[in-house]
Amino acid sequence: xxxxxxxxxxxxxxxxxxxxxxxxxxxxxxxxxxxxxxxxxxxxxxxxxxxxxxxxxxxxxxxxxxxxxxxxxxxxxxxxxxxxxxxxxxxxxxxxxxxxxxxxxxxxxxxxxxxxxxxxxxxxxxxxxxxxxxxxxxxxxxxxxxxxxxxxxxxxxxxxxxxxxxxxxxxxxxxxxxxxxxxxxxxxxxxxxxxxxxxxxxxxxxxxxxxxxxxxxxxxxxxxxxxxxxxxxxxxxxxxxxxxxxxxxxxxxxxxxxxxxxxxxxxxxxxxxxxxxxxxxxxxxxxxxxxxxxxxxxxxxxxxxxxxxxxxxxxxxxxxxxxxxxxxxxxxxxxxxxxxxxxxxxxxxxxxxxxxxxxxxxxxxxxxxxxxxxxxxxxxxxxxxxxxxxxxxxxxxxxxxxxxxxxxxxxxxx
Amino acid sequence: xxxxxxxxxxxxxxxxxxxxxxxxxxxxxxxxxxxxxxxxxxxxxxxxxxxxxxxxxxxxxxxxxxxxxxxxxxxxxxxxxxxxxxxxxxxxxxxxxxxxxxxxxxxxxxxxxxxxxxxxxxxxxxxxxxxxxxxxxxxxxxxxxxxxxxxxxxxxxxxxxxxxxxxxxxxxxxxxxxxxxxxxxxxxxxxxxxxxxxxxxxxxxxxxxxxxxxxxxxxxxxxxxxxxxxxxxxxxxxxxxxxxxxxxxxxxxxxxxxxxxxxxxxxxxxxxxxxxxxxxxxxxxxxxxxxxxxxxxxxxxxxxxxxxxxxxxxxxxxxxxxxxxxxxxxxxxxxxxxxxxxxxxxxxxxxxxxxxxxxxxxxxxxxxxxxx
Numbered sequence: 001x002x003x004x005x006x007x008x009x010x011x012x013x014x015x016x017x018x019x020x021x022x023x024x025x026x027x028x029x030x031x032x033x034x035x036x037x038x039x040x041x042x043x044x045x046x047x048x049x050x051x052x053x054x055x056x057x058x059x060x061x062x063x064x065x066x067x068x069x070x071x072x073x074x075x076x077x078x079x080x081x082x083x084x085x086x087x088x089x090x091x092x093x094x095x096x097x098x099x100x101x102x103x104x105x106x107x108x109x110x111x112x113x114x115x116x117x118x119x120x121x122x123x124x125x126x127x128x129x130x131x132x133x134x135x136x137x138x139x140x141x142x143x144x145x146x147x148x149x150x151x152x153x154x155x156x157x158x159x160x161x162x163x164x165x166x167x168x169x170x171x172x173x174x175x176x177x178x179x180x181x182x183x184x185x186x187x188x189x190x191x192x193x194x195x196x197x198x199x200x201x202x203x204x205x206x207x208x209x210x211x212x213x214x215x216x217x218x219x220x221x222x223x224x225x226x227x228x229x230x231x232x233x234x235x236x237x238x239x240x241x242x243x244x245x246x247x248x249x250x251x252x253x254x255x256x257x258x259x260x261x262x263x264x265x266x267x268x269x270x271x272x273x274x275x276x277x278x279x280x281x282x283x284x285x286x287x288x289x290x291x292x293x294x295x296x297x298x299x300x301x302x303x304x305x306x307x308x309x310x311x312x313x314x315x316x317x318x319x320x321x322x323x324x325x326x327x328x329x330x331x332x333x334x335x336x337x338x339x340x341x342x343x344x345x346x347x348x349x350x351x352x353x354x355x356x357x358x359x360x361x362x363x364x365x366x367x368x369x370x371x372x373x374x375x376x377x378x379x380x381x382x383x384x385x386x387x388x389x390x391x392x393x394x395x396x397x398x399x400x401x402x403x404x405x406x407x408x409x410x411x412x413x414x
Numbered sequence: 415x416x417x418x419x420x421x422x423x424x425x426x427x428x429x430x431x432x433x434x435x436x437x438x439x440x441x442x443x444x445x446x447x448x449x450x451x452x453x454x455x456x457x458x459x460x461x462x463x464x465x466x467x468x469x470x471x472x473x474x475x476x477x478x479x480x481x482x483x484x485x486x487x488x489x490x491x492x493x494x495x496x497x498x499x500x501x502x503x504x505x506x507x508x509x510x511x512x513x514x515x516x517x518x519x520x521x522x523x524x525x526x527x528x529x530x531x532x533x534x535x536x537x538x539x540x541x542x543x544x545x546x547x548x549x550x551x552x553x554x555x556x557x558x559x560x561x562x563x564x565x566x567x568x569x570x571x572x573x574x575x576x577x578x579x580x581x582x583x584x585x586x587x588x589x590x591x592x593x594x595x596x597x598x599x600x601x602x603x604x605x606x607x608x609x610x611x612x613x614x615x616x617x618x619x620x621x622x623x624x625x626x627x628x629x630x631x632x633x634x635x636x637x638x639x640x641x642x643x644x645x646x647x648x649x650x651x652x653x654x655x656x657x658x659x660x661x662x663x664x665x666x667x668x669x670x671x672x673x674x675x676x677x678x679x680x681x682x683x684x685x686x687x688x689x690x691x692x693x694x695x696x697x698x699x700x701x702x703x704x705x706x707x708x709x710x711x712x713x714x715x716x717x718x719x720x721x722x723x724x725x726x727x728x729x730x731x732x733x734x735x736x737x738x739x740x741x742x743x744x745x746x747x748x749x750x751x752x753x754x755x756x757x758x759x760x761x762x763x764x765x766x767x768x769x770x771x772x773x774x775x776x777x778x779x780x781x782x783x784x785x786x
Contacts, residue, residue: 353764355586356662
């Protein structure tokens with residue numbers, strides 16, 4: 001039997017106004033200026049620099065309102081592909097700083113905090129990590145180190161921007177928690193916050209000092225987890241390997257409605273190509289596929305199927321999705337949205353083999369998929385795509401459709 | 415209709431037919447069962463979802479007034495379970511059903527029995543005959559390997575292939591295949607069906623439940639290429655056949671084997687179940703390492719741990735490693751006699767593995783592969 005208590009702490013890295021910082025990495029002209037990054041259709045500010053924030057611009061604000069508040073601001077259309085490249089670089093750096101790193105989202109990581117050199121304190125280590133990320137990636141980030149994930153996140157939030165703070169002493173923790181409203185804890189807002197108010201729980205410290213059973217009765221077991229975490233008892237592990245998804249989905253609105261079956265089919269194939277990218281990224285195979293289509297008269301249709309063998313192969317997924325679309329299709333109705341939902345996911349390796357699958361056919365399909373991936377990696381997304389997507393010429397011509405928001409891993413907003 | 419009913423007899427009948435009743439149906443009357451009471455033909459409980467139907471002979475009914483009645487299965491079952499006396503009276507009065515026990519009585523609304531669709535009876539004069547125990551065993555050993563959700567509809571049932579005096583049942587979901595061969599006889603001038611009949615899994619599970627090993631022989635007839643009728647000791651089961659072509663299953667049996675390993679079902683199943691304790695959805699494979707007189711089952715799951723299980727075997731061939739999804743093996747092994755021998759025929763880590771028993775059962779399973 002070994003020691004039950006580990007002597008390391010948990011760290012949280014949060015990139016400062018990440019999308020703006022990423023733009024500044026490739027264009028230093030933007031440094032120190034008010035910069036806003038615009039969303040999908042260029043209508044909303046989805047990220048802003050501290051300079052623009054000071055002018056009163058808020059995240060989610062329409063561009064016309066933002067321009068009134070900050071007429072001298074520089075507004076840039078988002079480039080998720082670039083942001084992801086930098087996110088990966090940050091992850092690589094973090095993996096050299098910690099034996100265990102969790103990719104929490106495109107601009108946030110949790111990690112096991114360890115001294116960066118023998119005898120170095122965790123406070124100095126936080127500074128060292130922050131500086132290494134800034135030096136090697138060019139993105140400013142804030143580091144918080146504490147006894148639990150929840151505390152580490154609260155600490156990094158309080159140390160922004162470009163801060164580095166390790167708080168492991170319970171007394172220092174308490175004074176920090178006393179200053180933060182309870183709604184700053186991830187997972188407590190809206191109704192949950194209201195439930196705490198009658199009990200006088202307003203700050204993070206109030207919640208930490210509240211009776212555990214009361215917290216559980218008010219916020220269920222997830223609330224009790226936060227209670228333990230606030231009291232310095234780690235209850236949420238660092239997940240270095242992301243657990244297998246329950247489902248992966250790709251799709252969205254068409255912009256213009258589609259009645260022509262060929263156009264609908266083109267959207268289906270586009271979404272399959274997007275889905276396959278995601279499956280490859282997570283090294284996952286689909287066991288069950290659903291195609292949902294929403295129509296502008298309020299109706300919807302869904303088709304579902306299980307795959308004979310879990311797969312990420314284009315030809316097999318197209319065949320399965322086509323039969324689903326036939327079920328989901330309402331003739332002559334104007335389709336507005338489509339979602340492909342992949343469930344019953346399996347790890348790519350070890351891969352289940354099919355009894356009736358021809359090895360030659362499989363190898364050919366794999367070879368074609370590999371070439372497609374290599375071309376697109378080198379030249380650009382959708383540079384090589386299925387001819388079935390030709391009816392969507394205008395979509396592929398407009399570079400703003402190069403990425404949809406759900407193609408960005410770890411970000412669900414907008 | 416009026417009858418004095420034996421509670422146990424009706425409970426058994428409801429248990430047998432209940433699986434056929436659909437939970438939802440565009441024809442709500444199908445969500446009920448029909449009880450027919452006739453002086454000449456006795457009492458029969460009927461249920462159907464129009465794909466599968468059953469006529470089950472009910473014992474212990476003393477008919478006072480012949481007729482038929484539609485019974486709501488869930489509520490009627492609850493009444494049967496809670497009645498304390500062995501017999502009760504069942505009566506119809508207008509559009510109501512009256513159930514009278516010694517201390518309790520119930521009135522339930524009913525529907526017109528004539529609206530209940532007919533469930534085909536066994537009318538064939540020439541048919542196939544097979545032992546109930548053989549058929550029961552063959553169903554149990556093949557139906558688990560089907561996939562009722564597949565868009566290849568034929569995988570949602572079991573193939574019945576008759577050749578000479580043998581019936582071959584084959585079930586597959588595309589990743590594993592189970593085949594059982596049993597003897598079959600003919601009564602009268604009956605020919606095997608022209609096409610490949612595939613019997614839906616739902617009908618086979620119903621049939622299996624209706625069979626006991628010591629039952630008299632089972633009669634089996636095909637209605638052209640569309641349906642099958644099976645007559646057991648107490649029931650007639652009708653089922654439409656599954657549409658679609660069954661895959662060429664003969665092609666999946668490897669032409670040769672590199673190694674043959676004699677094993678015993680019970681110890682192998684125990685080892686597989688033990689090794690699969692430390693697997694996860696992400697890492698569900700168990701490595702089977704066949705070595706000299708020893709089979710090692712090894713698992714390693716990130717964040718879950720690992721397992722290393724040893725099974726002494728009689729094997730002196732070359733070492734071989736192959737990875738299986740343990741569920742695929744345990745599901746098959748559970749249908750076999752634990753003390754019976756089983757032979758594993760293997761080629762390498764990428765080709766299908768074949769497990770054979772001495773009573774004409776063959777199970778083919780694809781391994782999991784890491785080298786893509």
